[in-house]
Amino acid sequence: MDFSFSEEQQLLKDSLQRYLEREYSFEARRKRIKAGTGLSAEVWRALADMGVLGLPFAAEYGGFAGSGVDSMLVMEAFGRSLVVEPYLATVLLCGGLIDQAGSSTQKAYWLPRIAAGNAIMAFAHGETDARHDWCYVSTRAERKGSGFVLRGRKAVVLHGGQAQHLLVSARSEGEPSSATGVSLFIVDAGSAGVQRRDYATIDGLRAAEIDFANVEIDATALVGEYAGAASTIDSVLDRANAALCAEALGALGALYDLTLAYLKTRQQFGVPIGTFQVLQHRMVDVLIHLEQARSLAYHAAFYAHASDTALRRRAVSAAKVQVGDAARFISQQAIQLHGGIGMTEELSVGHYVKRLTMINATFGNIDTHLERFAALA
Amino acid sequence: MDFAFTLEEAAFREEVRAFVRSHLPVDISRKVNEHKHLDKDDFVRWQKILYRKGWMAPGWPVKFGGTGWTPVQRYLFEEECAVAGAPSVISFGVNMVGPVIIAFGTPAQQQHFLPRILSSEDWWCQGYSEPGSGSDLASLRTRAVRDGDHYIVNGQKTWTTLAQHADMIFCLVRTSSEGKRQEGISFLLIDMRTPGVSVRPIITLDGAHEVNEVWFDDARVPIGNLVGEEGKGWTYAKFLLSHERSGIAQVARWKRELAFLKRMAGEIQSGGKPLMADALFSAKVTRVEIELLALEITDLRVLASDREGRAPGPEASILKIKGTELQQAITELMMEAVGPYALPFLPEALHADWDGTPVGPAFAAPLAARYFNYRKTSIYGGSNEIQRNIIAQRILGL
Ligand SMILES: Cc1cc2nc3c(=O)[nH]c(=O)nc-3n(C[C@H](O)[C@H](O)[C@H](O)COP(=O)(O)OP(=O)(O)OC[C@H]3O[C@@H](n4cnc5c(N)ncnc54)[C@H](O)[C@@H]3O)c2cc1C
Numbered sequence: 001m002d003f004s005f006s007e008e009q010q011l012l013k014d015s016l017q018r019y020l021e022r023e024y025s026f027e028a029r030r031k032r033i034k035a036g037t038g039l040s041a042e043v044w045r046a047l048a049d050m051g052v053l054g055l056p057f058a059a060e061y062g063g064f065a066g067s068g069v070d071s072m073l074v075m076e077a078f079g080r081s082l083v084v085e086p087y088l089a090t091v092l093l094c095g096g097l098i099d100q101a102g103s104s105t106q107k108a109y110w111l112p113r114i115a116a117g118n119a120i121m122a123f124a125h126g127e128t129d130a131r132h133d134w135c136y137v138s139t140r141a142e143r144k145g146s147g148f149v150l151r152g153r154k155a156v157v158l159h160g161g162q163a164q165h166l167l168v169s170a171r172s173e174g175e176p177s178s179a180t181g182v183s184l185f186i187v188d189a190g191s192a193g194v195q196r197r198d199y200a201t202i203d204g205l206r207a208a209e210i211d212f213a214n215v216e217i218d219a220t221a222l223v224g225e226y227a228g229a230a231s232t233i234d235s236v237l238d239r240a241n242a243a244l245c246a247e248a249l250g251a252l253g254a255l256y257d258l259t260l261a262y263l264k265t266r267q268q269f270g271v272p273i274g275t276f277q278v279l280q281h282r283m284v285d286v287l288i289h290l291e292q293a294r295s296l297a298y299h300a301a302f303y304a305h306a307s308d309t310a311l312r313r314r315a316v317s318a319a320k321v322q323v324g325d326a327a328r329f330i331s332q333q334a335i336q337l338h339g340g341i342g343m344t345e346e347l348s349v350g351h352y353v354k355r356l357t358m359i360n361a362t363f364g365n366i367d368t369h370l371e372r373f374a375a376l377a
Numbered sequence: 378m379d380f381a382f383t384l385e386e387a388a389f390r391e392e393v394r395a396f397v398r399s400h401l402p403v404d405i406s407r408k409v410n411e412h413k414h415l416d417k418d419d420f421v422r423w424q425k426i427l428y429r430k431g432w433m434a435p436g437w438p439v440k441f442g443g444t445g446w447t448p449v450q451r452y453l454f455e456e457e458c459a460v461a462g463a464p465s466v467i468s469f470g471v472n473m474v475g476p477v478i479i480a481f482g483t484p485a486q487q488q489h490f491l492p493r494i495l496s497s498e499d500w501w502c503q504g505y506s507e508p509g510s511g512s513d514l515a516s517l518r519t520r521a522v523r524d525g526d527h528y529i530v531n532g533q534k535t536w537t538t539l540a541q542h543a544d545m546i547f548c549l550v551r552t553s554s555e556g557k558r559q560e561g562i563s564f565l566l567i568d569m570r571t572p573g574v575s576v577r578p579i580i581t582l583d584g585a586h587e588v589n590e591v592w593f594d595d596a597r598v599p600i601g602n603l604v605g606e607e608g609k610g611w612t613y614a615k616f617l618l619s620h621e622r623s624g625i626a627q628v629a630r631w632k633r634e635l636a637f638l639k640r641m642a643g644e645i646q647s648g649g650k651p652l653m654a655d656a657l658f659s660a661k662v663t664r665v666e667i668e669l670l671a672l673e674i675t676d677l678r679v680l681a682s683d684r685e686g687r688a689p690g691p692e693a694s695i696l697k698i699k700g701t702e703l704q705q706a707i708t709e710l711m712m713e714a715v716g717p718y719a720l721p722f723l724p725e726a727l728h729a730d731w732d733g734t735p736v737g738p739a740f741a742a743p744l745a746a747r748y749f750n751y752r753k754t755s756i757y758g759g760s761n762e763i764q765r766n767i768i769a770q771r772i773l774g775l
Pocket of ligand 1: 266268269273276278279336337338339340341343502503504505506508509510511512513535536537538539588753756757758759760761762763766
């Protein structure tokens with residue numbers, strides 16, 4: 001057993017961190033969010049140049065065959081800088097789906113484009129009545145001629161408004177909550193019948209509600225097996241969740257540093273507030289939460305690519321619960337220990353808290369993963 | 378012991394209910410129930426309705442315009458207002474500075490300020506905290522120096538809630554730096570239109586403008602606006618703080634919110650099933666409901682021991698801690714209930730005159746912002762850590 005990072009991993013981590021510290025300061029991020037574009041071209045280009053956009057893909061597709069741990073290092077750095085670019089949507093979700101289920105033609109077409117920064121994509125999967133149940137798909141796909149017709153509505157699609165292409169899950173068989181009968185399709189976001197409503201999310205990202213009103217697509221749009229996408233979706237969402245846990249870790253580390261520094265500098269009653277024992281113990285609990293979360297985030301990153309699906313699912317759901325609990329506790333305490341100033345828009349604390357809270361509402365909340373873990377045990 | 382209301386109490390409840398039902402403007406109660414933004418005018422309109430009925434200041438002595446109600450009647454009144462979706466009465470005037478002026482003000486101050494509080498002519502705000510003086514309030518530095526018939530005030534207050542609406546601010550100012558820190562503090566009433574007073578907004582993490590910085594730059598305040606004695610401000614401030622803490626629990630209002638949460642959870646589908654059928658979620662809601670019931674009775678027990686209208690003692694800290702914890706739990710469960718619909722951020726949807734189409738269920742838009750906003754409750758009014766210190770010292774004797 002070995003918990004250290006390889007030389008390449010250390011290099012990736014350091015260079016990405018240096019880049020973000022330089023180009024993705026809190027102020028720069030604020031401006032980017034205000035611009036409302038959901039993507040900054042120069043950052044995207046730099047990430048492509050660093051090899052980050054192709055990291056998970058095979059070398060033949062312009063990638064580096066990166067592991068779950070490699071993705072974790074990227075996402076942890078993103079979490080610390082609160083990056084709002086469509087990395088999860090484009091690279092990990094859509095790139096992941098195509099990589100796992102696509103034909104060799106589809107992979108050869110899409111993956112190099114993603115790696116080079118020339119394709120922005122979003123995964124249109126969630127639905128209003130699904131809440132956190134990711135098997136629930138009521139959007140329909142009917143066969144028409146040699147192609148298909150899509151009908152339905154997708155909810156809170158991360159970066160759905162910025163994507164040029166959408167990966168859409170749609171059902172051709174069974175009840176909406178049935179685990180099987182779902183297919184994946186690549187749809188040009190400009191197709192007739194696709195209507196998008198783009199909006200800001202409270203944590204500075206963008207998302208969209210997307211309507212598919214009899215959208216006609218041809219047979220080549222199908223990704224993977226017809227009506228057989230369930231296990232691909234499950235696997236890609238597990239990887240995405242492991243990545244979200246890593247992102248959370250970056251944000252939690254930042255909150256820990258900021259809060260600890262504040263306890264040492266803020267004076268009340270003539271002494272630093274960190275001299276009050278109740279706050280010392282609170283901060284110790286913050287540290288314990290952080291370390292416990294780190295352990296399971298590493299564990300999930302390591303097993304996110306495991307071929308043993310039960311092992312993968314357990315590792316990911318365990319991390320979502322542990323990291324989720326840490327995100328709640330540390331977020332709430334970071335604000336509390338900062339007092340009034342912790343409530344302000346001006347300070348970064350609140351922005352970390354907002355992102356962490358929304359990570360807990362993405363791809364299953366604590367309860368969903370608690371139940372999933374229990375069912376697998 | 379008897380938990381049932383008497384016939385008179387039940388009749389009183391009916392009277393309040395009938396009045397609120399026929400007088401509370403529907404546009405206002407809609408905003409309250411749907412968690413929309415309330416304008417200054419919404420608060421003032423409702424307060425003026427209460428004023429005309431003589432119900433604006435249930436806690437004041439009758440001779441100053443109070444109602445003479447028993448604690449149980451006051452509780453029933455609060456509950457009926459809350460259930461109907463009335464806005465909370467803004468505390469700063471009627472529940473904070475009012476009782477201080479009644480207890481320590483001169484007859485001239487009482488005659489001038491109290492009627493204006495009752496009629497909502499003056500909107501008050503609270504100028505205690507400063508950037509360097511939050512929990513350690515006694516370290517405050519805003520100075521008031523005597524110059525003939527005036528105090529010249531210089532310094533900065535912060536976190537001043539709704540100062541942007543205010544006509545008057547009650548301030549703790551330093552009139553002496555000799556001796557014990559507490560003994561150099563005085564309680565001063567300042568007109569917000571005084572030259573040298575300026576207000577700068579502070580935006581909170583939920584995007585709201587609720588708090589402000591208030592700056593004093595050679596502001597001249599008539600000495601007639603000093604409450605009580607110079608150097609005794611700390612005593613009055615503590616008197617006021619215990620009023621603030623007991624008002625903070627707002628059990629009746631949170632019973633309404635809990636009912637809203639349960640209705641929402643009955644409507645929301647989670648994987649095609651009602652969320653309320655989810656065992657984990659429903660257990661969390663139920664726990665909060667039981668805790669809230671306990672707090673309601675604890676609140677009533679504290680009220681009942683307070684028949685002479687004395688300011689509540691350190692037990693008010695129990696109400697503050699538990700009340701704010703439950704408020705935070707309820708706002709968190711509401712956000713959790715809507716799942717991924719916590720994410721969309723549409724500040725425009727919080728205004729009642731917005732006629733756009735909501736993203737997801739209409740009730741979802743304010744919920745995440747409200748969860749973030751309510752983190753304030755365990756910080757303000759004396760943080761919950763400070764409340765625990767008070768209980769440890771004054772109840773436990775530690
Ligand atoms: C939304 C909002 C509205 C407000 N409205 C008003 C208003 O209208 N008027 C007004 O005057 N003020 C207002 N306040 C200010 C509020 O009263 C202060 O924020 C509060 O007293 C805490 O002070 P602080 O923010 O300086 O935090 P600090 O006092 O710096 O506290 C930081 C942390 O240290 C802890 N701490 C401090 N001392 C101790 C101790 N001895 N033992 C253990 N823990 C300790 C605190 O609990 C907190 O967790 C408002 C605050 C907020 C957030």
